[in-house]
Amino acid sequence: MSTQLDSRIAAVEGRVAAARVSKRYDGDLWLDAEPARRRVLIRLPEGEILCGEGTLAFPELFVGNTDHIALVGANGAGKSTFLAHMRCLIDPDLPVIDLPQEIDAPARRQVLERVRGLSTAERGKVLSTVAQLNSDPDRILSGDGTSPSELRKLMLAMGMLSGPALIIMDEPTNHLDLHSVEALERALSGFPGALVLVSHDQRFLSACTSVRWEIEGGALRVRL
Numbered sequence: 001m002s003t004q005l006d007s008r009i010a011a012v013e014g015r016v017a018a019a020r021v022s023k024r025y026d027g028d029l030w031l032d033a034e035p036a037r038r039r040v041l042i043r044l045p046e047g048e049i050l051c052g053e054g055t056l057a058f059p060e061l062f063v064g065n066t067d068h069i070a071l072v073g074a075n076g077a078g079k080s081t082f083l084a085h086m087r088c089l090i091d092p093d094l095p096v097i098d099l100p101q102e103i104d105a106p107a108r109r110q111v112l113e114r115v116r117g118l119s120t121a122e123r124g125k126v127l128s129t130v131a132q133l134n135s136d137p138d139r140i141l142s143g144d145g146t147s148p149s150e151l152r153k154l155m156l157a158m159g160m161l162s163g164p165a166l167i168i169m170d171e172p173t174n175h176l177d178l179h180s181v182e183a184l185e186r187a188l189s190g191f192p193g194a195l196v197l198v199s200h201d202q203r204f205l206s207a208c209t210s211v212r213w214e215i216e217g218g219a220l221r222v223r224l
Contacts, residue, residue, distance in 0.1 A: 028190070029129060029160065035065040035193050036165035042089050049085050051078040051218070058082070058220035061213070065165065068188075068195040070205040073215030079198050082220065083170065086196075094166060097159030099152050101170040101198075108151055115141065115154065122161055129157035133187065134180040149175040156187075166194040173201045 042063040048055045056078040063069065063086075073079050090096060103111075115126060127137035133153040140150050152172065159167075167188070173181050181204060188195060188208045199205050205212075212223040 029132060029187050030190055030192055033160075033163060033192050036094070037065075039065055041065055041091075041094060041166055041194050042086060044086060044089060049081065051081045052076070054218055056082060056215065056218055056220065059222070061220075061222070063166070063194050063196065065194055066192065067211055068191075068209040069197070070209040070212045071196060071198045071215070072200075072205070072212055077215040078218075078220075079215060080170070082215065083168065083196075083198065087168075090166070095162045095164045096166045096168065097156060097162075097164045098168045099155055099159075099170065099172065101174065103148060103151055103155075108146065111151060111155055111158070112141075112146070115158065118158075125161065126154070126157045129160060130154055132183060133157070134177075134183040147175065149180065153180075153184075164193060166196070167191060168196045170198045171200070172197065173199060173204055 040062050042061075044058065044061040046058065046060040048057045050056075071079050071082065087098070115123060118126065127141065130137050130140055130150075130153050133156070135150050135153050140146055140154055146154070152169075156167075156169075169188075172184060172188075176184065181201075185204055185207045188197070195209065197205060197209055210224075214221050214223050
């Protein structure tokens with residue numbers, strides 16, 4: 001009897017396994033993208049900046065046109081302060097996708113209005129990208145229940161229309177489920193331009209970046 005029961009359980013498990021379809025994210029999000037022609041996108045001279053009640057020291061740093069950089073450090077170490085300093089040195093003519101960790105209500109409404117104002121072809125491209133990032137385009141376009149994570153996906157997809165040379169993202173995996181993290185990882189690791197990521201997700205950073213800027217003890221050091 002036990003053997004028959006075990007056989008039936010094994011058969012059911014086999015049918016379930018056969019019916020399970022793995023998540024797939026087909027298509028190349030960066031089919032027409034290429035690195036910026038300039039080899040250095042940002043140069044940060046050696047210096048110190050105010051950080052909380054102390055200072056943050058750093059060596060001369062460069063963001064190359066294909067560099068994928070992880071900015072890491074404990075909470076309160078100065079990552080956001082350093083990012084703010086870096087943003088001030090970005091050429092205003094450089095096409096950049098810069099996604100903050102938090103997006104307020106007015107910004108959310110503005111993003112959704114911009115999407116609705118796109119041409120049919122542009123809107124189709126944006127929503128196709130959102131789908132590849134593991135979100136329902138119809139749900140996002142309705143706007144009523146758009147979550148912070150869905151909104152960041154939408155902003156990333158819209159930014160792709162401008163042919164970005166640099167992407168900056170602060171804690172991009174916050175509030176994402178596993179499949180969405182995998183889709184975002186695939187998108188960012190395949191980006192041919194420059195990338196600066198702030199995240200506590202070490203596995204995600206290892207998959208998407210090759211250089212680490214580590215902040216510890218009031219100093220930033222480069223780890224290759």
